[in-house]
Amino acid sequence: MSAASPSYIDTYYRRTLASGESYPPAEGPIKTEVCIVGGGLAGLTAALELARAGRSVVLLEAERIAWGASGRNGGFVSPGYATSLAAIERQAGRDQADELYRLTMEGVDIVRHNIESLGIVDAAPSPGIMRVVRHDGGAALQQERDAQEKRFGRNLRYLDREATRALLSSPKYHAALADDDAFHFHPLNYARGLAREITRLRGTIHEGSPVLAAELDGPIKRLRTARATIEAEQVLFTTGGYTGNLFAPLKRAFLPIATYVLLTEAAPELIGEAIRTSAGVGDDRRAGDYYRLVEGGSRILWGGRITTRTTEPRNVAALLRHEMVTTYPQLEKLKVELAWSGLMSYARHLMPQIGQYRPGVWYCTAFGGHGMNTTAAGGTVIAEAIRGENDRYRLFAPFGLVWNGGPFGTAAVQLTYWRYQAADALRERQR
Numbered sequence: 001m002s003a004a005s006p007s008y009i010d011t012y013y014r015r016t017l018a019s020g021e022s023y024p025p026a027e028g029p030i031k032t033e034v035c036i037v038g039g040g041l042a043g044l045t046a047a048l049e050l051a052r053a054g055r056s057v058v059l060l061e062a063e064r065i066a067w068g069a070s071g072r073n074g075g076f077v078s079p080g081y082a083t084s085l086a087a088i089e090r091q092a093g094r095d096q097a098d099e100l101y102r103l104t105m106e107g108v109d110i111v112r113h114n115i116e117s118l119g120i121v122d123a124a125p126s127p128g129i130m131r132v133v134r135h136d137g138g139a140a141l142q143q144e145r146d147a148q149e150k151r152f153g154r155n156l157r158y159l160d161r162e163a164t165r166a167l168l169s170s171p172k173y174h175a176a177l178a179d180d181d182a183f184h185f186h187p188l189n190y191a192r193g194l195a196r197e198i199t200r201l202r203g204t205i206h207e208g209s210p211v212l213a214a215e216l217d218g219p220i221k222r223l224r225t226a227r228a229t230i231e232a233e234q235v236l237f238t239t240g241g242y243t244g245n246l247f248a249p250l251k252r253a254f255l256p257i258a259t260y261v262l263l264t265e266a267a268p269e270l271i272g273e274a275i276r277t278s279a280g281v282g283d284d285r286r287a288g289d290y291y292r293l294v295e296g297g298s299r300i301l302w303g304g305r306i307t308t309r310t311t312e313p314r315n316v317a318a319l320l321r322h323e324m325v326t327t328y329p330q331l332e333k334l335k336v337e338l339a340w341s342g343l344m345s346y347a348r349h350l351m352p353q354i355g356q357y358r359p360g361v362w363y364c365t366a367f368g369g370h371g372m373n374t375t376a377a378g379g380t381v382i383a384e385a386i387r388g389e390n391d392r393y394r395l396f397a398p399f400g401l402v403w404n405g406g407p408f409g410t411a412a413v414q415l416t417y418w419r420y421q422a423a424d425a426l427r428e429r430q431r
């Protein structure tokens with residue numbers, strides 16, 4: 001991690017950054033009530049909710065605000081977790097699963113409300129996310145639409161093959177479920193909007209301030225960066241897939257998983273032959289494709305694939321491009337301008353890890369590939385707990401800091417993914 005002048009990696013979001021403010025590295029002795037380690041959307045949301053309540057909060061970010069997954073992701077904001085409702089229900093029971101799911105709907109609303117109330121115009125929501133199926137799964141989609149309406153009052157729209165292909169000219173797609181309340185946005189501009197508000201409310205942010213050591217015993221915790229020692233009554237770790245060895249129980253409890261995004265050249269007419277919706281699109285395969293039009297429909301931002309190690313970007317661009325072109329053969333000539341990767345953190349149970357490790361030591365992490373709404377929910381429930389208002393964070397108790405399986409865990413994830421890919425390919429061929 002760089003100590004001086006850290007910068008964002010090259011992504012679409014960095015290239016379209018709305019504002020240029022930066023925050024100085026931490027220096028000297030600092031005292032605060034709450035110290036947050038990690039300036040992604042989990043840490044920023046918690047910091048904002050604490051600052052709004054007038055609490056003294058210092059947020060330390062190793063690089064730049066939202067330098068990690070939060071500032072380089074697909075930008076899809078929709079309810080749900082990285083695992084299915086059925087899996088949550090098996091572990092936590094039906095009532096708790098319902099409460100947990102409603103919390104993720106609240107997460108979507110929190111993001112939307114923050115954008116509106118803080119006037120973050122360069123992260124304005126683009127409405128709509130469609131989930132498409134690449135096999136004949138229309139009946140299951142309609143059942144899901146009905147169940148979601150009955151259980152959570154959500155209004156999803158079913159699109160049959162004809163309606164789906166009128167918007168997405170791909171021979172791969174058979175039906176879709178559209179969620180008009182979900183949206184996509186510019187996550188880096190959003191994160192930086194939250195940072196501005198935190199400092200306006202007298203919270204403190206330090207970029208270029210990796211925490212190198214932490215003493216967490218006793219009522220006052222001590223954190224050390226290269227040039228500062230921070231004393232805090234409460235410490236919150238929100239270091240996501242970039243968690244190092246600072247706090248061993250967290251490091252042991254997740255697997256860093258890499259995933260990838262590309263940006264195409266600007267070619268609005270060619271792209272319009274394939275994609276005729278401003279909604280974001282995701283397919284139903286595990287670690288399937290997701291994409292959306294940006295810059296008024298002139299470029300595609302296309303994400304997908306996961307690996308347990310970071311593959312070279314050139315290779316990634318080719319792999320993702322292959323996915324794009326096999327889905328839309330008419331885009332054969334569309335060039336890739338840029339590709340990048342990012343790390344997500346996954347627990348073995350695929351649910352976020354949110355809780356209190358010991359008095360005054362909190363963690364809020366492992367949001368997997370579904371973090372835009374869940375970081376908002378997670379950061380909020382942790383702030384509520386620190387403010388002593390409620391213990392909603394305990395909803396996550398069934399999904400604790402379980403051991404990630406070490407190198408065996410990593411190998412198992414990769415093998416499972418390959419098995420899923422093979423099963424998905426077979427399912428498509430059998431359609």
Ligand SMILES: Cc1cc2nc3c(=O)[nH]c(=O)nc-3n(C[C@H](O)[C@H](O)[C@H](O)COP(=O)(O)OP(=O)(O)OC[C@H]3O[C@@H](n4cnc5c(N)ncnc54)[C@H](O)[C@@H]3O)c2cc1C
Nearest residue numbers: 038040042062068069070073074075076211240342371372
């Ligand atoms: C390519 C990609 C696409 C994705 N697409 C979507 C999507 O479309 N929709 C969706 O819902 N989710 C998506 N996700 C997942 C989502 O981005 C993450 O779940 C979420 O951003 C995690 O936020 P976080 O705050 O937990 O972690 P991060 O955003 O990764 O932030 C952690 C921060 O901690 C800092 N840090 C680490 N160690 C230290 C230290 N010792 N001291 C100080 N700071 C430290 C890091 O520098 C980093 O900035 C995607 C993820 C990736 C990578």
